[in-house]
Amino acid sequence: MTRTPVNVTVTGAAGQIGYALLFRIASGHLLGADVPVKLRLLEIPQGLKAAEGTAMELDDCAFPLLQGIDISDDPNVAFDGANVALLVGARPRTKGMERGDLLEANGGIFKPQGKAINDHAADDIKVLVVGNPANTNALIAQAAAPDVPRERFTAMTRLDHNRALSQLSKKTGTPVSEIQKLTIWGNHSATQYPDIFHATVAGKNAAEVVGDQKWLAEDFIPTVAKRGAAIIEARGASSAASAANAAIDHVHTWVNGTAAGDWTSMGIPSDGSYGVPEGLISSFPVTTKDGTYEIVQGLEINDFSRERIDASVKELTEEREAVRGLGLLG
Ligand SMILES: NC(=O)c1ccc[n+]([C@@H]2O[C@H](COP(=O)([O-])OP(=O)(O)OC[C@H]3O[C@@H](n4cnc5c(N)ncnc54)[C@H](O)[C@@H]3O)[C@@H](O)[C@H]2O)c1
Numbered sequence: 350m351t352r353t354p355v356n357v358t359v360t361g362a363a364g365q366i367g368y369a370l371l372f373r374i375a376s377g378h379l380l381g382a383d384v385p386v387k388l389r390l391l392e393i394p395q396g397l398k399a400a401e402g403t404a405m406e407l408d409d410c411a412f413p414l415l416q417g418i419d420i421s422d423d424p425n426v427a428f429d430g431a432n433v434a435l436l437v438g439a440r441p442r443t444k445g446m447e448r449g450d451l452l453e454a455n456g457g458i459f460k461p462q463g464k465a466i467n468d469h470a471a472d473d474i475k476v477l478v479v480g481n482p483a484n485t486n487a488l489i490a491q492a493a494a495p496d497v498p499r500e501r502f503t504a505m506t507r508l509d510h511n512r513a514l515s516q517l518s519k520k521t522g523t524p525v526s527e528i529q530k531l532t533i534w535g536n537h538s539a540t541q542y543p544d545i546f547h548a549t550v551a552g553k554n555a556a557e558v559v560g561d562q563k564w565l566a567e568d569f570i571p572t573v574a575k576r577g578a579a580i581i582e583a584r585g586a587s588s589a590a591s592a593a594n595a596a597i598d599h600v601h602t603w604v605n606g607t608a609a610g611d612w613t614s615m616g617i618p619s620d621g622s623y624g625v626p627e628g629l630i631s632s633f634p635v636t637t638k639d640g641t642y643e644i645v646q647g648l649e650i651n652d653f654s655r656e657r658i659d660a661s662v663k664e665l666t667e668e669r670e671a672v673r674g675l676g677l678l679g
């Protein structure tokens with residue numbers, strides 16, 4: 350193994366997603382079975398001891414690809430030389446907290462982290478924001494990193510994409526491996542729109558195979574969009590292993606490419622495609638190749654889809670206005 354190790358920074362490393370994520374990164378699932386990695390773990394001071402415990406366990410796995418683990422509570426150290434950054438740590442919403450308070454609290458995390466990425470990360474840095482509200486946190490970090498190409502800041506909607514695949518698989522009795530071209534549009538929130546109109550199930554149009562608009566509107570879309578809340582209700586904690594799995598999928602696809610004839614969903618800065626205001630970090634159908642991505646163009650958007658995409662984009666626009674009002678975008 351002669352390759353230079355890839356530096357992967359993970360924030361919130363001592364949290365539950367961090368615990369589900371780090372072992373898979375170290376075993377080669379993020380970047381590939383032949384790519385050595387160095388882990389940089391960022392935590393707040395209270396989280397450092399638990400992060401050290403996780404690092405001890407990582408050592409005890411003797412992963413051949415893992416070439417070092419550094420732990421810090423200083424973003425300038427943790428992002429130094431980072432090639433991939435997974436921003437997982439965020440301020441959760443607590444009782445009595447208004448949406449504006451949540452955005453402001455997260456601004457206090459993602460603005461300095463964006464600046465540290467700007468000042469210290471490697472030139473090829475790729476950023477995935479997982480911590481909620483993921484799309485707007487990504488926007489805040491991006492705004493604080495003017496020297497980094499803006500398309501390197503992405504937000505995670507791959508968990509929603511995977512949830513949609515699984516629901517459609519169950520409904521149609523088709524393995525997920527035979528479902529392609531699903532799309533999540535908009536925000537990683539209850540307003541997101543999982544779109545099956547362009548999807549195929551064993552090569553046939555998914556909406557036609559399902560043939561049940563009522564199921565689509567009243568079952569599929571709310572089940573996918575509210576799945577995060579349903580998991581919290583059932584587990585007493587938000588999704589962790591599935592979120593970590595989706596983060597692995599997101600970066601792996603970004604770096605290694607989408608399969609021919611398929612696409613994935615990523616929260617990315619809009620270029621104005623499909624009427625999504627330029628600059629919003631919104632989920633789109635994308636293809637990836639050689640570490641870059643492109644929005645799938647030319648899809649026909651019917652009225653049913655248009656209404657739902659617009660509703661989610663409206664929410665994103667309001668979030669952007671709120672953080673702009675808090676001075677977090679400049
Ligand atoms: N986008 C998605 O699909 C998706 C899915 C699931 C969860 N999430 C979000 O991911 C985030 C993390 O979830 P979790 O279950 O791991 O939470 P958690 O509370 O178990 O862990 C969060 C960790 O982040 C750390 N942290 C807080 N502020 C930090 C900072 N400034 N720098 C570094 N670390 C910091 C905390 O100490 C904690 O260890 C939450 O915001 C959650 O809502 C997103």
Ligand SMILES: O=C(O)C[C@H](O)C(=O)O
Nearest residue numbers: 481576577578580587588
């Ligand atoms: O943490 C949450 O609020 C839910 C999470 O974003 C999820 O989709 O599982």
